């Protein structure tokens with residue numbers, strides 16, 4: 001039992017650092033910087049961030065969310081993504097252990113979904129920050145999902161993966177066309193289609209359906225609160241222009257489906 005706990009704590013520390021790394025990846029994609037160029041710098045004053053200001057979550061709290069030198073605010077997205085990575089990956093670890101798969105099947109299963117979750121986390125951050133979902137973390141992972149399902153690493157078989165990917169892309173493509181036809185506006189981005197395509201490749205068509213359902217429900221709810229808040233402050237121009245990223249809601253739906261599949265299916269059918 002103690003070894004089990006110690007293992008989880010060590011893994012937790014690794015997941016926090018991994019969350020930090022995903023932050024850097026997402027930030028550099030949005031800013032169009034190379035991944036492994038040099039150490040992180042403050043985007044405003046170019047101050048090189050020293051290691052003790054780079055400790056996940058803790059540094060952000062100690063610095064009260066500001067650059068040590070120029071006091072430029074550091075986005076809350078940094079500690080948020082680190083905490084999110086910690087919680088999701090620890091949940092994935094415990095979920096994998098509870099499945100009781102044999103070695104090395106359990107390792108393949110864990111690594112496959114570790115990659116998948118990492119892509120969802122990066123897409124969440126880039127979509128929140130800049131309303132973009134990089135293809136490297138959506139469309140490019142579709143063949144990876146197909147390969148993993150073919151090799152038997154995933155929850156689903158190859159045909160479920162293939163149908164999931166096709167269904168994920170086409171259901172949002174059709175929705176976007178219909179939305180455009182009726183409202184003459186663009187409501188759904190290509191990035192969302194590519195993200196749902198990847199979700200289908202790793203989890204199959206039923207996951208696509210539930211992710212979209214949960215994303216629509218929570219997205220509408222949050223959107224309504226958001227609009228209400230901005231109309232209260234009389235910032236009407238802003239509320240009309242404000243777009244709400246859909247990717248984080250798709251990721252939320254996917255994660256809920258991943259961990260609570262049986263419960264959700266019983267709830268709706």
Ligand SMILES: [Zn+2]
Nearest residue numbers: 042045067070
């Ligand atoms: Zn600075």
